[in-house]
Amino acid sequence: MKKPLSLTLLLSSSLFAALPTVSFAQKASKPNVIYIYADDLGFGDLSSYGAKQIETPNLDKLAQSGVRFTNAHSTSATCTPSRFALMTGTYPWRQEGTGILPGDAKLIVPTDKITLPKVFKHAGYATAIVGKWHMGLGNQVQKDWNAPIKPGPNDVGFDYSFIFPATADRVPTVFLENDQVVAAEATDPILVDYEKKIGNDPTGKEHPELLKMHSSPGQGHNQTIVNGIGRIGYMSGGTRARWVDEEVSTTFLHKAQDFISQHQNKPFFLYFCLTEPHVPRMPATQFKGKSKLGYRGDAILQLDWTVGQIQQQLQLLGLDKNTIIIFSSDNGPVLDDGYMDGAVAQQNGHLPAGPLRGGKYSIFEGGTRVPFIVSGKGVAQGKVSNALISQIDLLATSAQLLDVPLKADEAKDSAPLLKTLTGQDNKGRSSMVQHAQTLAIVKDEWKYIAPSKGSPYMKLTDTETGSLPEDQLYDLKNDIGEKNNVASKYPEKVAELKQLLEGERKK
Ligand code: NG6
Ligand code: CA
Numbered sequence: 001m002k003k004p005l006s007l008t009l010l011l012s013s014s015l016f017a018a019l020p021t022v023s024f025a026q027k028a029s030k031p032n033v034i035y036i037y038a039d040d041l042g043f044g045d046l047s048s049y050g051a052k053q054i055e056t057p058n059l060d061k062l063a064q065s066g067v068r069f070t071n072a073h074s075t076s077a078t079c080t081p082s083r084f085a086l087m088t089g090t091y092p093w094r095q096e097g098t099g100i101l102p103g104d105a106k107l108i109v110p111t112d113k114i115t116l117p118k119v120f121k122h123a124g125y126a127t128a129i130v131g132k133w134h135m136g137l138g139n140q141v142q143k144d145w146n147a148p149i150k151p152g153p154n155d156v157g158f159d160y161s162f163i164f165p166a167t168a169d170r171v172p173t174v175f176l177e178n179d180q181v182v183a184a185e186a187t188d189p190i191l192v193d194y195e196k197k198i199g200n201d202p203t204g205k206e207h208p209e210l211l212k213m214h215s216s217p218g219q220g221h222n223q224t225i226v227n228g229i230g231r232i233g234y235m236s237g238g239t240r241a242r243w244v245d246e247e248v249s250t251t252f253l254h255k256a257q258d259f260i261s262q263h264q265n266k267p268f269f270l271y272f273c274l275t276e277p278h279v280p281r282m283p284a285t286q287f288k289g290k291s292k293l294g295y296r297g298d299a300i301l302q303l304d305w306t307v308g309q310i311q312q313q314l315q316l317l318g319l320d321k322n323t324i325i326i327f328s329s330d331n332g333p334v335l336d337d338g339y340m341d342g343a344v345a346q347q348n349g350h351l352p353a354g355p356l357r358g359g360k361y362s363i364f365e366g367g368t369r370v371p372f373i374v375s376g377k378g379v380a381q382g383k384v385s386n387a388l389i390s391q392i393d394l395l396a397t398s399a400q401l402l403d404v405p406l407k408a409d410e411a412k413d414s415a416p417l418l419k420t421l422t423g424q425d426n427k428g429r430s431s432m433v434q435h436a437q438t439l440a441i442v443k444d445e446w447k448y449i450a451p452s453k454g455s456p457y458m459k460l461t462d463t464e465t466g467s468l469p470e471d472q473l474y475d476l477k478n479d480i481g482e483k484n485n486v487a488s489k490y491p492e493k494v495a496e497l498k499q500l501l502e503g504e505r506k507k
Pocket of ligand 1: 232
């Protein structure tokens with residue numbers, strides 16, 4: 001315990017020592033930053049990104065008032081690694097154990113290194129996370145869910161946290177506020193197990209008649225039933241602490257809004273992690289059936305409404321002019337990710353990845369190219385940018401915005417792109433690594449995908465993973481849908497990008 005603590009102190013004091021003196025007036029004008037992170041929202045899921053079957057007016061308004069990026073990426077095609085990269089500025093494939101985590105995993109974010117929220121803290125901001133976490137909690141898998149669980153979000157840079165541990169489809173289905181399960185009771189202890197059944201709660205497998213939404217055949221999601229939905233993993237106890245899926249989204253919204261109104265007089269950074277449209281899609285009743293695209297579409301409407309509520313609040317508090325909102329998604333879309341919720345049956349021509357190939361889990365563009373909108377103080381209005389950017393760049397870009405110096409070995413994969421993100425220029429990254437079962441690298445709109453032994457097709461989720469045993473090369477400028485592998489036509493390009501990727505691996 002002692003070592004990480006002293007290292008953190010050392011790190012923060014050295015950063016403070018190196019900070020230029022900032023006058024009170026300058027401090028007062030520092031913009032608030034709200035990063036809104038959707039879960040599994042695709043490049044084609046918003047009307048501002050070309051969706052025809054669904055209307056997302058609030059996000060469209062955000063795009064019109066700011067910069068809408070068309071070549072912005074999560075680092076990875078799944079959640080945990082993308083979030084790890086956003087937090088640390090380090091490519092997730094450099095660290096073991098950053099794949100999709102179970103709900104009882106231990107914390108994977110180092111407590112003694114720079115993180116995105118720490119950058120804001122160094123600049124005097126109040127920091128909070130509200131929403132999905134999915135980066136593990138505590139020092140071990142076995143933990144007492146009725147006691148404070150540390151280390152967690154509050155140990156990696158957040159002053160305030162209101163989270164759920166993993167995904168909405170994984171136990172324990174509870175909220176934690178500042179390390180402590182909300183409404184936990186000593187008389188009804190929460191137990192969690194991912195190996196074997198624990199306690200007497202019915203499971204989806206044994207009692208499908210108790211389910212209000214069935215899991216998809218072959219996709220699990222049939223362990224402990226909570227709120228009529230089978231989950232991944234087993235839990236018992238915490239009966240009154242368990243969430244109601246229909247209320248999760250508004251619970252997060254209210255916590256986010258509380259934080260905003262409590263911090264209206266000092267600069268704040270809010271990392272607001274929505275759970276939509278990840279499975280289980282169980283939107284509030286007012287949204288059920290509204291989109292005509294099944295609950296996935298309804299969840300997107302709920303997400304858009306939530307963003308609208310935040311915009312409205314900022315306006316009412318007079319904070320809209322002094323706040324930057326960044327909106328994105330942690331990975332590409334998937335229709336059937338475990339439950340029979342109508343996403344496939346009622347697809348209705350909607351293309352969640354738009355013109356892109358693949359989706360969640362895929363090394364093709366559909367896996368990581370996601371909506372990315374920046375709007376607010378100091379940001380150009382009504383602009384569309386095709387600059388190549390990655391969410392991993394938010395750390396170095398925030399440091400640039402706030403004059404927080406980073407050492408050369410800190411957040412080494414993060415690029416400072418303030419002018420690009422605010423729409424002042426169009427220069428993005430010179431190259432970027434993409435991550436799914438295999439790695440790919442993009443430079444000047446040429447994309448090389450490294451050979452992989454992984455399966456090219458995931459039948460259950462109907463995903464083209466992009467894994468092939470041979471080299472793949474795509475000319476994204478002329479073939480955004482990655483239809484033609486031109487590796488044999490351009491061997492020098494393949495060699496060049498292969499070498500670049502090897503260099504990245506060794507960094
Ligand atoms: C997969 C789950 C999927 C989803 C995903 C995590 C199965 C068959 N599928 O393993 O339902 O939970 O993990 O999604 O268990 S993510 O967006 O958090 O990465
Ligand atoms: Ca996700």
